[in-house]
Amino acid sequence: MELLGTTTIFLLVCISCLLLFATWRSISQKEKQPPGPITLPIVGNIFQLNLWNLPESLKKLSKKYGPVFTIYLGPQKVVVLHGYDVVKEALVDQADVFSGRGKLPLFKKLFQGTGIVTSNGETWRQLRRFALTTLRDFGMGKKSVEERIQEEAHFLVERIRNTCEQPFDPGNFLIHAVSNIICSIVFGDRFDYEDKKFVTLIKLLEENNKLQNSIHTQLYNFIPTVMDYLPGPHQQIIKNIEEVDKFTFKIIAEHQETLDPTCPRDFIDAFLNKMEQEKGNGHSEFTIETLSRTTLDLFLAGTGTTSITLRHGFLILQKYPEIVEKIQKEIDCVIGPDRSPCMADRSRMPYTDAVVHEIQRFIDFIPLNVPHSVIKDTKFRDYFIPKDTMIFPMLSPILHDSKEFPNPEKFDPGHFLNANGTFKKSDYFMPFSAGKRMCAGESLARMELFIFLIAILQNFTLKPVMDCKDIDISPLVSTLANIPRPYKVSFIPR
Template identity: 80%
Template sequence: MELLGTTTIFLLVCISCLLLFTTWRSTSQKQKQPPGPTTLPIVGNILQLNLSNLPESLKKLSKEYGSVFTVSLGPQKVVVLYGYDVVKEALIDQGDDFSGRGNLPLTKRILKEKGVVTSNGETWKQLRRFTLTTLRDFGMGRKSIEQRIQEEAHFLVERIRNTREQPLNPANFLVHAVSNIICSIIFGDRFDYKDEKFLTLIDLLDENNELLSSVQAQLYNFFPTVMDYLPGPHQKLIENIAKLDQFVLRIIAEHQQTLDPTCPRDFIDAFLNKMHQEKGNSHSEFTTETLSRTTLDLFLAGTGTTSITLRYGLLILQKYPEMAERMQKEIDCVIGRDRSPCMADRSRMPYTDAVAHEIQRFIDFLPFNVPRSVTKDIKFRDYFIPKDTMIFPVLSSVLHNSKEFPNPEKFDPGHFLNANGTFRKSDYFMPFSAGKRVCAGEGLARMEIFIFLTAILQNFTLKPTVDHKDIDISPIAGALANIPRPYEVSFLPR
């Protein structure tokens, strides 16, 4: 009996020590975690943040808590990285640790974490490796894709010419042209601008851009369980993505019926071949679901970002007609009026190149990047960050760094020009993110922005419908992206 009592006491002491150690370890780690404002139950720090201008709120918090701090968006804890040094250290120097995808609830709901953009772990590694290789096989970064962009630029110029100087919103024209480039890679062909299916697809994309900027879409990321039961624009957004998904699935089904394994026509064919190769592997990451999600990821990313950048760029150049004129003089000198722009011209056109870079820097399309997460428990700058913690590497803090870019809130191509007028590269130029999750289509996007923008200015002078001094180039801030305000412009043949 006495032995039993001693054993019981010993076990109780061990359990107590274990509990004390666990409590101490938890408290110790909590103390080491990045600082931040005091959170409130359920809402976190939402009442302390300006949701209509979240970048400005995070900028103010960085002045109080430093370059690494924590905010709670509802129940979701987010570690914010603010400034070039800390963003570079995380995404590049510790790239593997920060290579996870932090999926906001709305993104998780509509993109399912199955595609190359939103997946994690082994699924992401295999899909990204395959995607990069396949995109290169179908011309990404090569002369063949440049020729496709030149051909599409010709169609775009002719379409604009047919408007006969009438004022128009160029959004659809630009979306159609840009979308056709990625469509030729993933679907095997471009769409005619009058194709009804294509027009419906583009309308859905355009509507989604508006829906993403709604208050309800932002609230969904903070309170998804509640918002799932409430009506609003976020529900329409979810419906639209489902329609896009069905469109992709129909194209996949058509490809399955006409597939020639010895002669893949596009990304979908190559993926179907890979699925067949791994047919006996029950753990294969290459399934119809991952094919449809990855195809949709590529379509959305390859259409929206570049077309919005071009649309924003044309608005800015209306605001500053003297910059557009200087670009046109450079275009006339280097290219002339009789041939299409090509990438080889860019090295001899430093001002045009600087304007293209400054457009991307200034508009700051994705202020928080696409959210990341840490792949394991890590120590970062003496702070403990638990596995799967969501990370906001704030690209605004890099692209609008006042030391690298004097007067960063001002549009100034001089940010990318040396004193002698040559082009100046900058390590702070990160519109496509950096590190392991850098945008897979960065090279394609740079080609499109340069060739489309140059082709338009080669052929047309932009005439705004209001006095250029009254043009507002401040963005409409959405849940994740900055988009330009709607406008109309006339294209006057040169």
């Protein structure tokens, strides 16, 4: 009996161990995390990453760990998606699951998780739906906005003409012109180029573009709690955004005083009307705070991205005068010297269209993409990704994919041209991202890039201040955005 009892106990122990092992194995398989480098407490992978060129560091890690891997920005876990197939699988095939916005510490500090860009859940859904509908109502993607861009292009050309062929940095001219388009939609009017408030506002944005490359700014995303107490450029970025925020609040207050509910003039008026309609809803997402933040989002996104793309584009075109000649030949053939360019011309100007696409591909403006997150526990390519994990669905490896774009580090409009010279589309062209979080202003940006670039080259030829061979067109790389190197150029009337 005693032997039987011992045997029974032994068998029970064995069975229990087997069950525990099976359960552990099941959990282990279910929660298999994406691989990644060894992480340190508090600082994460800070010592394994080049903060001056994070995209390049992630490229090297992808070669070791594959297209799905994990890094830590301080204590913040991030799953990196590296390559077209894996990004498409996440953002397009599993669009709902990956539709969250990742809380990058700097973004969280600057934008507080409200507005369109950084909000999540029902707040994001309602604000994005309202913004897209309202922007379309006020002409975005339509003929009315195209006419505004044509008018602004005329002002821009005349302003350039007044430089009398002297070399200058066109950055301010371009950002003023581009900003005026979104201002006319959101604020109801454009600003005079000499308007002091407008000039000050643009200077703040330009300063932030430069400061974002500082090591302090990069460190903020790793150790925000520490950096909050340290002086440096990151503190100035925060102050500058606060000043821009005050500017939008003031315009909103002026709109409240002059609002005619029956005749909304712009996006702000439409939002104020929506707030009034939802006055009895205690859970409404439409408040003064979300209006201010959404207005700021639209202004920043509608001002910075396109103007920097154009500025980088004109730097590139200085290096390749033969490309400029081909564009101008197409302009002369299709549009002529006097008529304003329009979007209907694009289908008849495949070379120019290819150049515009190649500029966006080459500069790789937002290499890491704007961070996403998963909205629920997710099984992705045999890996388990917990709810709210931040995701970097990188754009850089897609735009520089060597199979899709041979010799991707070289600027070549041929990447978007068929052998017969017609325009060639590419699924890998994702400068505006993809899926449910893709840029809401894509159609506006495409119109601005095409019309502004053509209007300038219709009227001017570029004259560099140095030999074409010496022009460095590689971007200044940072965590958040690639920006062009400073330069000056003369615009010679044709």
